[in-house]
Amino acid sequence: MTDTPQLDEREYRLVSQYQQGLPLDPRPFARMAEQLQADEAWVIETLRRLQQEGIVSRVGPVIRPNSIGVSTLVAMAVPPEDLERVAAIVNEYPEVNHNYEREHRYNLWFVVTAPNEAHLAQVLDGIRERTGFPLLDLPMLEDYFIDLGFPLQWT
Amino acid sequence: MDLKAHRHPGLDDPRQRALLREIEGGLPLVSRPYAVLAARLGMTEAEVLSHLRRMLASGVLKRIGIVVRHRRLGYQANAMVVWDVPDDQVDRIGRLLGRAPWVTLCYRRPRRPPAWPYNLFTMIHGRDREAVRHNIERLVQDFGLHAIRREVLFSRRSFRQRGARYFSLAPRTACPREGGTAAPGGGP
Numbered sequence: 001m002t003d004t005p006q007l008d009e010r011e012y013r014l015v016s017q018y019q020q021g022l023p024l025d026p027r028p029f030a031r032m033a034e035q036l037q038a039d040e041a042w043v044i045e046t047l048r049r050l051q052q053e054g055i056v057s058r059v060g061p062v063i064r065p066n067s068i069g070v071s072t073l074v075a076m077a078v079p080p081e082d083l084e085r086v087a088a089i090v091n092e093y094p095e096v097n098h099n100y101e102r103e104h105r106y107n108l109w110f111v112v113t114a115p116n117e118a119h120l121a122q123v124l125d126g127i128r129e130r131t132g133f134p135l136l137d138l139p140m141l142e143d144y145f146i147d148l149g150f151p152l153q154w155t
Numbered sequence: 156m157d158l159k160a161h162r163h164p165g166l167d168d169p170r171q172r173a174l175l176r177e178i179e180g181g182l183p184l185v186s187r188p189y190a191v192l193a194a195r196l197g198m199t200e201a202e203v204l205s206h207l208r209r210m211l212a213s214g215v216l217k218r219i220g221i222v223v224r225h226r227r228l229g230y231q232a233n234a235m236v237v238w239d240v241p242d243d244q245v246d247r248i249g250r251l252l253g254r255a256p257w258v259t260l261c262y263r264r265p266r267r268p269p270a271w272p273y274n275l276f277t278m279i280h281g282r283d284r285e286a287v288r289h290n291i292e293r294l295v296q297d298f299g300l301h302a303i304r305r306e307v308l309f310s311r312r313s314f315r316q317r318g319a320r321y322f323s324l325a326p327r328t329a330c331p332r333e334g335g336t337a338a339p340g341g342g343p
Contacts, residue, residue: 014221021218024208026187026200040186047221048184057224058181061207062217068166068175073264075271087314099314102235104306106271109235110315136271142246142263144253 006055010038011046015056022059065140070120071113074127075106075136083108086131095123106136166215170198171206182219225259225280232309233280234287237273239266239304245275251298252277257290273306284309 007015013036023031029047030040050056065071078086083101090096090110099110114120128135166172173196182188189207190200198206210216225233240248245263252275253261260278281287287309295301 015223018221019218019223021220024204024211024219026189026204028188029184029186044184044186051181051184054224057222059184059221060178060181061175061210061219062222063175063179064214064217067215068172073276091315096315100310101312101314102308102310104308106308109308136267138264138267138271138276140262140264142249144246144249144261144263145258146254 006053010036011050014038014043014046015050065143069113069115070117070139071111072120072124072137072139074110074112074124075138076108076131076133077106078108078131078133080107086133089130090127093123093127095120167209167213168206170196170202171210171215174198174203174206175210232282232284232287233278234284234291234310235308236277236279236291237306237308238275238277238300239272240275242274248298248300248303249275252294255294255297257281257287257294272304 014032017035018032022028025031027040029043033040033043036043047056047059051058076086087099087101087108090099090108093112095112095114096110097113099108101107102109112120112123114123124135124137166175174192177192177195183191185191187200189203192198193200193203196203207216207219211219238248249261249263252258257279258277259280260276262276263274264276266272266274279287279290281290288307291307295305
């Protein structure tokens with residue numbers, strides 16, 4: 001069963017089957033269409049629409065963390081009345097790709113990705129100086145996750 | 156910054172850098188996306204596919220697939236669950252949690268005592284908070300994690316969620332060897 005109200009059965013199969021990888025073929029969407037008993041134009045149109053609707057963020061590569069650059073997870077403990085202002089400063093940096101409020105004394109959590117350590121340090125220093133709050137810098141040391149794509153059908 | 160966080164298996168051909176810059180935001184959604192990329196890069200379609208295969212084999216690329224925004228798919232709740240695992244057990248428990256059904260990320264990160272004692276970070280999504288809490292409880296039961304101190308940090312708001320940009324950062328912080336366009340980065 002689909003369990004994802006925004007998608008019909010065939011769209012659900014498209015998204016769930018190809019999270020892990022597209023066929024590496026000159027015409028990947030045609031190959032996918034064959035497997036889904038759809039046509040290539042439907043696959044392309046559906047992916048464009050899901051991307052416009054924001055359900056699909058992109059159809060493309062997932063680059064392994066720290067394989068061609070550096071990144072870190074940063075936590076900040078920000079007084080609630082300052083949170084929006086601080087989050088907006090953090091979001092000014094294109095190096096920030098995830099930025100969440102979480103329910104904890106450390107209430108602002110974001111990921112910073114940069115080409116090299118000097119660049120990363122420069123971003124962290126900038127955020128520290130501009131916000132006036134200390135940062136917890138928590139770079140990944142080991143990745144234990146076995147990447148099977150996102151399981152769309154569990155409870 | 157520390158330890159293994161910043162190793163670089165890297166790229167074995169300078170053209171791979173240009174290729175990643177073209178596709179990091181997503182493939183063109185057309186019948187022959189690699190031919191379009193090839194034309195932009197002055198390569199052949201077969202060369203593009205061959206470079207992508209090599210980067211998948213070397214591990215620079217985890218996959219080329221459909222990247223879903225979980226929140227928009229109805230998985231409204233997500234919790235970061237952090238664990239204070241004794242150092243001599245963290246590899247074993249990390250590997251257990253990293254393949255558990257409800258876990259979508261599982262990283263070891265440094266402790267920052269006294270403010271931050273936790274060294275294992277997992278991400279758990281669910282349709283609602285009740286489902287997330289239920290799944291955490293199952294993991295504790297199944298893997299016997301009762302004695303391990305943990306905290307559950309539910310997310311309240313997303314200020315930004317998108318893929319990492321390695322090449323298309325603003326020129327403001329461009330790094331020297333890349334000219335006007337910034338160079339590669341690292342993931343979450």
